Amino acid sequence: MSEDAFLAAYDPDAYGRLALTVDVVLMGIRDGQPAVLLLKRAEPPQAGLRALPGGFVGVEETLEAAAERVLCDKAGLSGFHLEQLYTFGAIGRDPRMRIVSVAYLALLPEAAFAAAQSNGAGLLPAVIEVPWAGEAGGPVAVRAPDESGSLRLAFDHADILALAILRLRGKLAYSGVGFALLPERFTLRQLQAVHEAILGTPLNKPAFRRRMLDRGWLEPTGEREAGTSFRPPELYRFRQP
Amino acid sequence: MSEDAFLAAYDPDAYGRLALTVDVVLMGIRDGQPAVLLLKRAEPPQAGLRALPGGFVGVEETLEAAAERVLCDKAGLSGFHLEQLYTFGAIGRDPRMRIVSVAYLALLPEAAFAAAQSNGAGLLPAVIEVPWAGEAGGPVAVRAPDESGSLRLAFDHADILALAILRLRGKLAYSGVGFALLPERFTLRQLQAVHEAILGTPLNKPAFRRRMLDRGWLEPTGEREAGTSFRPPELYRFRQP
DNA sequence: TGAATAGTGTCTCTAAGACATTATTAT
DNA sequence: ATAATAATGTCTTAGAGACACTATTCA
Numbered sequence A, B: 001m002s003e004d005a006f007l008a009a010y011d012p013d014a015y016g017r018l019a020l021t022v023d024v025v026l027m028g029i030r031d032g033q034p035a036v037l038l039l040k041r042a043e044p045p046q047a048g049l050r051a052l053p054g055g056f057v058g059v060e061e062t063l064e065a066a067a068e069r070v071l072c073d074k075a076g077l078s079g080f081h082l083e084q085l086y087t088f089g090a091i092g093r094d095p096r097m098r099i100v101s102v103a104y105l106a107l108l109p110e111a112a113f114a115a116a117q118s119n120g121a122g123l124l125p126a127v128i129e130v131p132w133a134g135e136a137g138g139p140v141a142v143r144a145p146d147e148s149g150s151l152r153l154a155f156d157h158a159d160i161l162a163l164a165i166l167r168l169r170g171k172l173a174y175s176g177v178g179f180a181l182l183p184e185r186f187t188l189r190q191l192q193a194v195h196e197a198i199l200g201t202p203l204n205k206p207a208f209r210r211r212m213l214d215r216g217w218l219e220p221t222g223e224r225e226a227g228t229s230f231r232p233p234e235l236y237r238f239r240q241p
Numbered sequence C: 001t002g003a004a005t006a007g008t009g010t011c012t013c014t015a016a017g018a019c020a021t022t023a024t025t026a027t
Numbered sequence D: 001a002t003a004a005t006a007a008t009g010t011c012t013t014a015g016a017g018a019c020a021c022t023a024t025t026c027a
Helices: A003-009 A063-075 A110-119 A157-172 A177-181 A188-199 A205-215 B003-008 B063-075 B110-119 B157-172 B177-181 B188-199 B205-215
Strands: A019-030 A033-040 A054-056 A081-088 A099-107 A124-129 A141-143 A218-224 A234-238 B019-030 B033-040 B054-056 B081-088 B099-108 B124-129 B141-143 B218-224 B234-238
Touching: A019 A063, A019 A081, A019 A110, A019 A124, A019 A157, A019 A177, A019 A188, A033 A110, A033 A157, A033 A188, A054 A063, A063 A081, A063 A099, A081 A157, A081 B081, A099 A157, A099 A177, A110 A124, A157 A177, A157 A188, A177 A188, A188 A205, A188 A234, A205 A218, B019 B063, B019 B081, B019 B110, B019 B124, B019 B157, B019 B177, B019 B188, B033 B110, B033 B157, B033 B188, B054 B063, B063 B081, B063 B099, B081 B157, B099 B110, B099 B157, B099 B177, B110 B124, B157 B177, B157 B188, B177 B188, B188 B205, B188 B234, B205 B218
Parallel strands: A019 A099, B019 B099
Antiparallel strands: A019 A033, A019 A054, A033 A124, A081 A099, A124 A141, A218 A234, B019 B033, B019 B054, B033 B124, B081 B099, B124 B141, B218 B234
């Protein structure tokens, strides 16, 4: 049957219902480590587990608009880097009903990440532990800051988070995503710290500087960081090449 | 409102309906050029334009299963490389109703690509013209083989196709996707031709051979291509490292 | 002046491009 | 032998890692 014929004969009530949601990975750097903002589930199923903030997609709402709405409603934020990750549609991923979820990744600079906690409806930061050295990915552990045990994530949210880190790692080298985790003006040291946190490995300082400067991504502001001790580093700005 | 509260109060009939489909980019190499299998739309809207094969996602059906069903129903094929590309959810992308579509990319070796024409329900090959030299992407043109004018694609299918090529280009260097476009046994020349067709640029032979062999992806079969003239090239097999 | 951090110079090593050369087969 | 294509050797160049060095500021 052709798509048209199917569509012409399609009766939405003849089949069971299928819901579409977005889940947003709100990621930032906290104390030099990758971190994510999670809700603690109050109700069953999976009460007590941490979950990514999410919401249903309205019929007259773009997927991206739905993700922005979640970012605003749950974290009180707007205007940050947002990109689609992947769509999760396993049959039993939500025990209540068939829910297909489009996962989004939002990147927050340190200040916005902190602000989301005060604004937000119960969003709590969790440190992302990255036990794998940087290849094909694998399971990801999260823990509450200053605690040792790892938190369990609801539904398939651990998979979503693992994909977010993986995507971020992959895009870090050839795209400007790293800058979305920094304030408007930043030092090269801060930029390198962000890259090291995401990649989970130390980087070579001269090579890193060369790469970044040769890319043409960095615009020197001429200003230097105030209030620091010793030689104050130069502040740079991100310039889309 | 929390996700749970929303869900508890959620009445599927209180809102308008939103449909979920999959659209599949069936891609292969034809006469040394990237090509895609398209349906010619018989009915309005956009009758006469070419469209990607697609179908609705069943309530008890995985997204990937839906894509495989399309691959089987429309092209009579099964078991080929299939990966999710992106989810398209713009409001007006389909004029009939709100349809969110999860795009998939299927990669077919030359034989399967040809077979899909005879098996299939009106699938026709179209050559993908890649006018951009290899950077950030852009509009993609398709034309019928042996004709010069470019075909118009229905809905947002040109965007989907552009993303498919872009994804393929990006993954070619560091993943084994290229092998999905070749038969089980192939020569290094054929492999290089596939890479050149996808990237749209000639490659250096010794460097290409070194890269491929050093990767550990290639297993020599010890056999050589039969029926060719002059020195017959060695046949290799893809081995997941 | 010394401590601490910012920033650079330089050597080496690896990998890719360019180009030429050798190898193998059919006629 | 010659033609045609497969496969390799080698030189050069670009970029990354390692490491040591210089530069700048505060106490």
